[in-house]
Amino acid sequence: MTLHLEGLRRRVVKYYFIMIAITVALFEVLFVFYMKEYYHGIARTYLEQQVDNISAVNFTSFEDAINDILERENVNKDINLGIQIINKNKEVLVDQYGIKTGEKINYDDVNNALMGNEGYNIFTYNILRTKDHVMSISVPIKVGNSIEGVVRYSISLNEVDSVMIRMGIGIFIGGILILLICFLLSLRFADSLIKPIQDLKKTANQLAQGNYNITLSNEKLHDDEIGDLVRTFDHMAREIDKTRKLKEEFISSVSHELRTPLTSIKGWSETLSYEGISKEELDLGLGIIQDETERLITLVEELLDFSRLASDRIRLQIGNVNVAKLAKDVVNQLGVKAREKNITLLTEFNTKEREIVEIQGDKNRLRQVLINLVQNAIKFTDEGGYVVVRLSQGEEYTTFSVTDNGIGIEKQNLDRVLEKFFQEDYNKSGSGIGLAISNEIIKLHKGKMILESEKGEGTNITFTLKNNLIDAIAE
Incomplete structure (x- = not known):
């Protein structure tokens, strides 16, 4: 089975990068949304304050209403605020510059005010002719119970939009920088995961080739699961090497243990075959052969018991x-x-x-x-x-x-x-x-x-x- 380390590294970087990218994108979208709501909220509040100043006034004549509104605006002069006084035929009579334009307009907020609908809705729209982005609100001018015209307040959102665009670009560039930093960190993070696994792979190959005398470097290991795995693998390699040496020594020892009694048995068997051997020598030789045979039987029984224990085949006769x-x-x-x-x-x-x-x-x-x-x-x-x-x-x-x-x-x-x-x-x-x-x-x-x-x-x-x-x- 092949361990595709580059594939694993690529997956770690990819998913880490995707996670950060989604997080940054969501943050940027939410930030832009709340900034837009914040600036537009300030504009809405400002327009509502203008409406509150005249919404409760019932004028004696349309001309008085025009003069009163213009006097109020001269006192509270705001160059960012646009004002238009419109008659019931939707013709602009006066704007913030005091000019009678005679322009006929058809905006939703004007129509809404002229129809006398309760509540004053704020509208936001784009003027194609001037390419302005405007927020406006219209209030009916009442003379008695009759609506004679409308006063319309408007604020240009072009500057707000410009600020929002600059902030959006700044946030976008910041997001790109964050993603770049996160990408580099993800590479470092992936390397910290992959490097120990690569070492383990090399060690496993060495073990497969019979090289047990190896040591893994523990200098840069973190105190985590991968670090524990590497240390455990290193310990396993040392134990395998130790067991290998013990087995070699065991084989050498067992070979000696087998050779010694077999040599005695062979030697005395040859001796007992000679003619003229005495009764004492015969008894001595047979005794030695018997003792060495018992020694061999004991050794073989130990080896058989070891084999049974290794394969979990020993069963007790209780x-x-x-x-x-x-x-x-x-x-x-x-x-x-x-x-x-x-x-x-x-x-x-x-x-x-x-x-x-x-x-x-x-x-x-x-x-x-x-x-x-x-x-x-x-x-x-x-x-x-x-x-x-x-x-x-x-x-x-x-x-x-x-x-x-x-x-x-x-x-x-x-x-x-x-x-x-x-x-x-x-x-x-x-x-x-x-x-x-x-x-x-x-x-x-x-x-x-x-x-x-x-x-x-x-x-x-x-x-x-x-x-x-x-x-x-x-x-």
Whole structure:
């Protein structure tokens, strides 16, 4: 499967840019709209103030009305305000310059005022002849109850429109600049996302080619999900490399473990085939062949158990287990090996033996665990030392511990001893998977194994088991 990084970068930039562009466009439209409403609102308010000055006046004659209106406008002279007095024939009699134009007009606001409609509507329109944009309002001039004409106030919106156009252009240019800045930022943002993924891609290709000794650069990583992914991938690469080395050392160790007994068996088989061999030599050779064969069988069984654990195929045969008898049987079985090294091997019960009850578990697997722990303790304990198997039991749990005063384990290796293939000293015999298998068997029993050790002081390995395993599995 191909990872199209450029396509991903393009999509990030595109959607980020579209989002910002829509936001900027909406802002500009809303800004222009509200600015237009603001300026037009000021003009409307100003026109309404002019209307309020004369709307309630009922004049005695049309001429008086004209004179009164003109006097008012002379007092409140505003060059931005246009005024026209129109008779009921829609002819302009006077404008703001006092000229009688006689021009006949036909505007909606004038028609509305002449018809005497209640309320005064403000109209906005364009005058094609002068190309003016005008806002106007007309008020009827009443003499008695009769409408004799109209006074029309108007304001040119050309200047407002010019200001709006300049502001619109400024906003548009500002929007373009914002979009440009956002585009550059989106490129930077996309690069911050894509660069770690590109590094991951290169690392994955290196791993696929078998190069596990690689390190990802964490200098520019952010503290986010992608940063966590890169760090996790980096950790995975290191763990794969570590596991690869452990497997190589494991294969080397297992090869040595297989070669040694096979060499002994082959050598003694050839020796026993010679004529004239003595009875003592025959017994010695057969004993060695038998011991080395047992050693090979144990190694093969460990490898088979490891394979089953790796594929999750180990199944417990749960039954009742007499743990007190189990501890004593293992000690008795390995007593000969302990005496060969002048090591004291004994059993201690922290709970009275007669009070210890049977627990639920796989007797053969628990025996395998205990044998493995005791054999290791004997192997790593010097002559004259001791190995003690202790057993205690409570209402819910049963605890085994195997303690020795052997060579111990370095502090930095304590967390790794239970890992598959790990051996602190690869010159020692063993496959390096016995403790790992034992730990997995204890986990299958819903128990826990704890290892404590000091270099040169000895080791104590404790594992705790549920007394009622079936209930624990059901939970």
